[in-house]
Amino acid sequence: MIEELISKVAVGDDDAIEELSTIADTDPARLTPYLGSLLDGDVLWPATLYRAADASLVNRVVERIDGGRTPDRLNHLLLILAHSGHPLAESALRRWSTQPPAGADKLYVGALSYAREGGWTVGPDGHRRNLCGSSAYRWIMREAPRRADRPSCPWCASPLWTAADLDTADPSVGAALKHTGWSGRLVIETCHFCACYTTLYSQVTPTGDTVWWPGNTRPSYLGPAEAEDPPALTPAPGEARQSPYQASAWEQGGSTLGGQPDWIQDAEHADCPGCGQPMDYIGLIGGADLDEYGEGAYYLHLHQPCGFAAVNYQQS
Numbered sequence: 568m569i570e571e572l573i574s575k576v577a578v579g580d581d582d583a584i585e586e587l588s589t590i591a592d593t594d595p596a597r598l599t600p601y602l603g604s605l606l607d608g609d610v611l612w613p614a615t616l617y618r619a620a621d622a623s624l625v626n627r628v629v630e631r632i633d634g635g636r637t638p639d640r641l642n643h644l645l646l647i648l649a650h651s652g653h654p655l656a657e658s659a660l661r662r663w664s665t666q667p668p669a670g671a672d673k674l675y676v677g678a679l680s681y682a683r684e685g686g687w688t689v690g691p692d693g694h695r696r697n698l699c700g701s702s703a704y705r706w707i708m709r710e711a712p713r714r715a716d717r718p719s720c721p722w723c724a725s726p727l728w729t730a731a732d733l734d735t736a737d738p739s740v741g742a743a744l745k746h747t748g749w750s751g752r753l754v755i756e757t758c759h760f761c762a763c764y765t766t767l768y769s770q771v772t773p774t775g776d777t778v779w780w781p782g783n784t785r786p787s788y789l790g791p792a793e794a795e796d797p798p799a800l801t802p803a804p805g806e807a808r809q810s811p812y813q814a815s816a817w818e819q820g821g822s823t824l825g826g827q828p829d830w831i832q833d834a835e836h837a838d839c840p841g842c843g844q845p846m847d848y849i850g851l852i853g854g855a856d857l858d859e860y861g862e863g864a865y866y867l868h869l870h871q872p873c874g875f876a877a878v879n880y881q882q883s
Contacts, residue, residue, distance in 0.1 A: 595619040614646035638670025649685035703826025706802035720758035728797030743825025816864035841873030
């Protein structure tokens with residue numbers, strides 16, 4: 568089956584690429600024996616096909632970059648290494664951060680910054696830190712209780728939306744948030760409208776307290792807006808996903824707690840306003856799960872050491 572899909576990809580069959588991408592989302596290791604054929608065919612996109620690349624494949628990509636043979640494909644090759652997350656890929660990205668390869672002058676960011684596309688980073692202490700968890704659970708939308716005392720957005724006066732109400736005492740929540748170091752209840756409230764235009768931060772505590780961060784800066788292009796009700800739904804954890812890559816920003820039922828994000832655009836891990844380090848990703852809420860005509864997706868982030876949560880949004 569996979570051999571047949573690769574043959575179709577070789578002649579430009581986009582449907583075959585979609586089928587391979589589905590395999591990469593559900594069981595990426597199934598593609599490992601075939602990744603060499605994809606690389607030979609110069610099938611470098613989407614880079615998520617290479618999530619389960621082994622040492623041999625990663626070495627081939629590194630050698631191709633070091634050899635400077637295809638500097639015009641450097642962006643795609645770096646993305647492949649980032650999504651593989653392999654130690655050999657990490658070593659190469661670190662090296663290229665100080666010794667840029669051919670074609671790096673055409674990139675918008677340094678080589679090591681590509682790690683965020685794969686859901687990891689290198690901290691100030693020089694150690695690797697995974698920004699995403701290895702466990703994922705479907706988020707089921709449930710009717711949100713209406714509160715008369717709900718705070719309002721300081722910018723547009725809309726009632727704040729409870730984007731998450733979680734407790735690590737729930738085994739699924741504990742597993743999904745394990746990589747964050749959070750313990751206790753986590754409530755994230757945000758403005759469903761203004762979060763579509765800029766990252767909104769809140770200060771949170773393990774007792775479930777949440778408050779709008781006064782340092783949020785309203786974009787100059789965000790004009791006057793009338794207050795509107797937030798979504799009538801809020802997510803609750805459901806069954807475990809088969810893999811951490813099964814979130815979907817597009818399809819109904821794609822909202823997911825934990826795992827890896829399905830970015831609509833480039834990776835946009837929020838930076839903590841307290842320390843400047845990238846925050847941990849904790850979940851995605853797709854617009855298709857909030858409204859019949861909804862689009863785009865909200866991405867939720869947390870930085871336990873500084874007590875900040877964040878919500879940002881992407882759409883096509």
